[in-house]
Amino acid sequence: MFNYLLRRIYLLSITAFILTLLAFTIEHWTVHTQIDDNTFSHYFSYLNSIIKGDFGVSIIDNQPIFNTGLVAFSSTLELCFFAFIIAIIIGMPLGIFAGLDRNNGVDYTIMTIALIGLALPVFWVAIIFTILPHALGITLPIDGNISPIYEIPVVTGLLLIDSLLVTERYQLDAFLNHLTHLILPSTVLALFLTSEIIRLTRHAITMVMKSNYIKAAHTKGLTRWQIVYRHVLKNALPPIIHQIRLQLSTIISFAMAIEIVFSYQGAGMWLFASIHQGDYLVLSAALLIISGFILISSIIIDFILVLISPSKRKSLYADQ
Amino acid sequence: MLINNEFNEQKIQSPLRYIWLIFKSKNIAVVAMWAIITLLMVTLFTPYIMPYSPTLQHPDMLLLPPYWAEGANPAHLLGTDDLGRDTLSRLLKGIQLTLAGALSITLVISMLGLLIGATAALTQGVKASIMHHLLDALLTIPTILTALILIVLFGMSYENSLLAISLSLLPQFIRGIYISIENELNKQHIIALRLDGARNLRLLRFGIFPNILEPLVTLLTRIFTMAILEITTLGFLGFGANANEIELGALISKSLELVYLSPYLVLFPGVAIFLIIIVFNVFAEGVRHAIIEGEE
C-alpha cells in the first residue's frame, strides 16, 4: 500500500512538473513574449512564486489572481457537484434498466434519451433555459450565483457554506436563494452528465451481466433483483467511476460553457471576462488551478477504487 | 473419401462485406447513413443549393417567420433575419462551415493520433515514458481551456479555433488509441505474430488494426461529436469565427438578441447542430454493432 502511494505521488509530481512548465510557457508567451537566456532562472522564480500561491495581480481589479480563481473555481465545483447528484439519481437507475434488458424497448428508449442528451449542445440548451421565464412563466433565477440582495462575505470560498454562515442575518434565505440559482445551470449540465452516466452504467452493467459469476448466481436460484443488488452493482461501479474520472476535464469544460450563458460566477465566467478585458495572466493560473484539481482528484478516485474493489487490490502488489 | 476442406471454403465472406451485411439490416443506421450522405452533399455543394447569398439583404422582408407560420413568404422557406437575410441560406452556410471544420479536425486527429498512439504503444523506454507523462498532463486540461489558451496565443480566427480544437482533442484520441493497442498487444495472437518474426508495421496492419476497429469507431465518433460541440461553443462565445464567417454557434450568438422576437433564428442552428451529432452517432452506433456482431 505504501509503495503504491509513493508511486502515485511520484507520477503526480512528474505530471505537475509538466503542467507548471506549460503554465510558465503560456505566461511567458502572453505577457513577456521574449525568451532569453535567463528563462531557466525565470522558471524557478515562477515556480517559487506559485508554490507560495502568488500568481500575480489582475490588471482589471488589482485582486490577487489566485484567490479570485480559487473562489471562481469552487463555484464551478458546486455546479458540477449538483449536476452530478442529479445525474446519478436519474442516470444510474436508467442505465441499470437499460443494461439489464438489452436490446428491448426499454433499452432503446433509454439509450435514445441518452443520445439526445449527448447531442444537444449545452450552451444552446442553456439559452433555451434562459428564455423559460418568458416562455413558461417559470420564475427560476437565470443569472448569477445568488441574488445581489444578499451580501455574503467570502470565508471559505464555497458559496454553499458561506451563505450558511450568514444565517443570523438572512436566516436560510441566502442559502435557499443560492440553491435556486443553481437549479437551472446544474440541470443543463446534468442533461449531458446523465446521458454520459446512462451510457457508462449500461456498458458496465452489460459487461458484468455477461460474466460467468452472474450465470452462476442465476443457477443459485437468486431472483433478478437479488442478483443485481448483490452481485452486479458492486462489480459495475468501479469501471463507471473510472470512466467518470477520465471525463472530469470534459465535464468541467461543459460547466464552464454553461456558466457563461447563465453568468454564473465560476471559472468559465472568470476566464471569459478576463480574456475579453485582456488580462491573460489568468490563463496560466486557471490552467494550474483546474488541472491541479483534476490531477489530485483523480488520484483520490484511484484510491477509492482500490479500496472498494478487491480485484484491483492486486495492482498494489503486482506493480513494481 | 471426402476432401478435408469441404466446409471451410464455403463462401466465407470478407469481414468488411460481412459487417456491411449486418449493417444493412439495421434500418435506423441506414437512414442515418443516407442523412450523412445528404449532409456531405450539402457541405460540398452549398454554393449551388443555397437559394440566396447568405449575406444578401432583403430590406423589404425583415424577420420573416418560417413558411408554416403566419405571415411567411414562400420565397424564404425558413424566413429571414433582422437584416432580411435568408435563414435557410445562412443555415446551410453555417452547416457547411461547422461540418467541414469538424470533419477536417476528425481527419487530422485520426491520422496524427494513430501515428503517435501506435508509436507510443510500440516503443518502450524513455520516449514512451515522456509521451505518457505529457499525455497525462495534457489530459487534465479541460478542452475549452486549451482552446482558449491557444486562441489567445495565436489570435482569433476560424482557422485558429479549428487548430486549437484539434490540439485540445488530440490527447484524448491518442490516449484512446494507445489503450486499445496496448490491450491488443497483450493478446495471444500478437505474441504468435511476434514469434513469427513480424515487424511492427506488419504487426499493426494484420494483428492490431483489424481488432481495434470497434474502439476506433467509438473514439472517432466521440472526437467528431466533441469537435462539433467545441466549434460551436467557441463560435458562440465569440472566439471562433469572425464577423463575416457564419458558423452555427456564431449564428446562435448573433440571433440571441432576437430570441423573443423571432425564436426560430436561435432554434434552427441549435437543431442543426443537434441533428448533425445525432445522425453521426446513430450511424457510428450501427457500424459498431455490425462490427461487434461480425466478430461474434
Next chain:
Amino acid sequence: MRFLPLYISLLLLTACYQTESTLTDSLIYCADKSPTSLNPQISHDIASLDATTHQLYNRLVKIELISKRFVADIATHWVINEDKTRYTFFLRKDINFHHTDYFTPSRPLNADDVIFSFKRMLSKKHPFHFVNGEADNYRYNHPFSSLVQDIIKIDDHTITFLLNKPDATLLANLAAHYGVIHSQEYALQLLKTGHPEKIDYFPIGTGPYQFKQKNKQIIRYQAHKFPWQAPVTINNLIFDITPNSTKRYAKLLSGECDIITNPASSQIKQISKNKSVLLSSQPTGNISLLSFNTKSSPFDKKEVRHALSEAINLDTILDAVFFETAVATNNLLPKHSWAYNPRTKKTTFSPQQSMTKLKVINFDFNKNIRIIAPIKNSIFNPNFYKTAELIQSNWADIGIKSEIILLRESELHNTLLTGDYDIYLTGSSPYIKDPDNLFRPLLSCNANSFEGNSSQWCDETMQNLLDATLLETNFIQRVKNYYQLQEMIQAQRIYLPIAHLLRFDVFNKNISGLLVDPLTGIDFQAVRKVLPINKVKAH
C-alpha cells in the same frame, strides 16, 4: 427511477419559491453599463448619471419633471438681481451628509460645501480640480465653466454666484447633473489621508441613498441614515450591471430585476405586449449620426455627401436596427427642442437620383469607402455593425464599394485623430437642454474629431454664428440664429442624422413612483414596491 418524481417535485417546489421581487425593502435595478465613476461632475455618461445624480446627491435647484419649472432642493429660495449677473441662494440648514463606515460628518451642509463643489469645476487651483482626470479638463468642458466669474460666501447658509455677463441659463446649469454638492469636510479628510481620488469612488453626498459597496457587477446603496427629505421606502437599492439586453429582460421576467433600462430595441414590441410589466419611454436629446469626413476626398464635396445620403434607406435602418426605440429625423435637434426648425425637409431615399447625381459629378465608383464604427454598441446605436451592413448593401446596390471596420475604443481614438477614415457611425448626446451644447462639439473648429467633430468640419461663418448665438440674450434672435444654422447644416449635409433616440425603462407592475429624466438620469426617491397580488394571497 424512483428518484425522478422526487426531483420533479423538488423542481416544482422551488418554482413556487419567493423571488427577490417579494422583498419590498430591496430594489434591484438592472443597468446595462457600469458607471465610470460615482461623481456626475466628471462622468457624463447616462449610466453614471443613473447611478448618482438623484440617488447620492442633491443640487441647489432642480427641474420638476412635469411642469418643467425650477424648484428648490438644497436652496430654499433664491434672488436674482436686475441685470441677471448676481444670483443669491439661501440654503437649508438641516441637511445631513451620509454617515458611512468610511466617513462620519461632524456638521450639516453649509455654504463651504457648495463653494467647494463648484470651485472644483471652475478653478484650476482647486486641490481637486485635476483629481481623477489627469491633465485634461475636457471633462469640465460644459457651458458652466465660462459662465461664472466667482462664487461668494455671504454667511454660512447664503452664497452668491457672480456671472461674467448676464445669463439666464445659470439655473439650468445648476439643475444639470453636474450641479451636485459634495462634502468639503470629507474632501479635506481625504486630502489628509493622501487619497483624494476616493472622492469620486467612495462618494459622500446628501441624497436619499448612501453608498455601501461596489464591484464589477453590483453597486449597493442603502437608505440615508439621517435623511432630511421624506424617508425612502426602499432600504437596499442595488444596481445589478447586466450588459446583455436579452438577459436583462429575462431577469425582469424571472423576478431577478425590478427595473431594467435600455431593453434591446428588438424586444420593445414584445415588452409592450407583456401585461405583467410596464414600459416607460422618454424622448432624449441623443441622436444617432453618420458623419462624413469632410477632409478626405471626395467627401469634401457637398454634392457627394448629398448623393450618398440619398442612397441610404433610413427607414430600413430604423426598422431593422432601432425598431421602435427611435424616431426618424433629418435634423440634429430633437423635435421637442425650442430651437427646432420645423421647415427642415426629410431626405428622400432615391438610389436612381443618387446614381445620376454621382455620375454627373464624376464620382469614382472604384473607390473603396471605409466605414468605421466602434466595436461596442452604445446608446447611440443598438447595433453599429448591422447599421453599417445595411448602408453597405444600400451603396452596393448603386455600385459603390465599401468596407466595414470595427474598432476598439483605443484604436478608434487614434483613427479619429489621424483622420484616416471616410465614414464614421457615431452619435451625440448633449449634457443639457441648450442647443449650443449639441452644435458646438459637432461643428466648432475648436472641437477635435474625438470630442465630437468627427466630420473635421471648420467653417468661419458657421463658427461665428455659433459664437454669436451663445452670447445673444434676445431669445427671439437666438431662435432665429439656430434656425439659420440648421438650414446651413442641411445644405452642407455634414452629418446624416439617422434617428433621435428614446430612452426606455421597463419595470414590474408592483413598482410605482419611478421618475426618469433623460438628461439627469433615473430617480428612485419616490419609488415604492408593493407585494405582487398573487404573493399577497399566499401570505
Next chain:
Amino acid sequence: MALLDIRNLSIDIITAQGKIRVIDKANLNIIDGSIHGLVGESGSGKSLIAKAILGLHNENWIVTADRMFLGNIDLSKLSSRARRKIMGTEIAIIFQNPRSYLDPSKKIFDQIREVLPKKSHHKRFFSKVVPKLRASEQQIIKELLHKVGVQNDQAVVQSYPYELSEGICQKVMIAMAIANNPRLLIADEPTTSMEAVTQAQIFRLLYKLNQLHNMTILLLSNNFGSISNLSDYISLIYCGQIVESGSYKQIVNSPMHPYTQAMIKTIIEFDDGVDHKGQLYTLPGSIPPANQLPIGCRLGPRCPKAQRTCVSNPEAVNYKGHIIRCHFPQLDDKKDANTPHNK
C-alpha cells in the same frame, strides 16, 4: 427410475444470417442416483443442453422440447420464477474455470452463505448482528467445506476468489452446489485446464458424492477417456445431435455409431501396441462451423459409412435402452432386435 427425462429438445439461435439449429432433437434420460456422462467435442452443444435444463437462455435462443421432466415436474411449463426456485434446491451446476464463476468482489464466506437454505428475512437480518446465528452459519459452511475436502476452511472463507487456486475454487463451487442437497448436479467440464492431480481429486470427490449421498450427476466432458470409467451411463453428442446413448457397458463394449467407435479408438491403450510412428486414428475432416452445418446426419460428410440416405435425419432407435441415431449402425450379431432395414 428416470430423474431427468428430456424428449426432443431443440435449440435454435437467431443470428444475423438466420436461425441456426444448434441442438437438434436431443433426448436425454438420466436415471436417479447414477452418473451420466455426456461426451462431445468442444462446441458440440453439451453446455447448451445444460443451460437449457437450467433455463439460462439468452434472448436470441429458441428452446423447444416435447417434454422436460425433473422427477414429476415439467420444467418446460414452469414460470421462470418457479424454475429459479427449483434451480436453487433441486438442480445445481458446476463449471469449468470455476474462478470466473465466483464474484470477484465478495469473500467466499458471503458467497457460500448466499446459497444456504433460505431463512426468513428477519432471521437473516439478525444473523448479521447476533453472533450466535452467525456462528451457526459458520458451522454449516465449515462442514460443507470439509465435505468437499477443503482443509484450511478458516483461511478460505476469508479470501477473495483471486487469492485461491482453481482447484480450491472448484471445491468451493461444489460445496456451494451441494449446500442444498440437490437431486441433480450438473458438472460442466469441471476439470478442464486443471492439473492432473487436482483433476483426479475433483473426480474422486464427485464419485464420492454420488456414492455416499446418492446424488445424481450429469457429467459433461470432451474427453471420453477421463470420464468413461466414472459414468454409469454415457451419451455422445456430435454437432448438437445426440448420436448414441446407453449404459457404460453397452457403449464401451458394443459401440454402434461410427462416431462412438472413433471416440473409443482415440483412447490409446498402449498395450494394444500402436505402430511405431503410426498414425493415430481420427475421423477425416474437422468439425463444421455452427453456421455451415450439413443437413441430415451431421456426421455425414465425415462418416466412413455415409451414403446418400444420410442427407435425411436418422430417427432414434432404441435397442434395449441403447439408443442410437444412425442409418447404418454397426449391429452385433448377438443382437436380435428387429434391424432397421435400409436399401
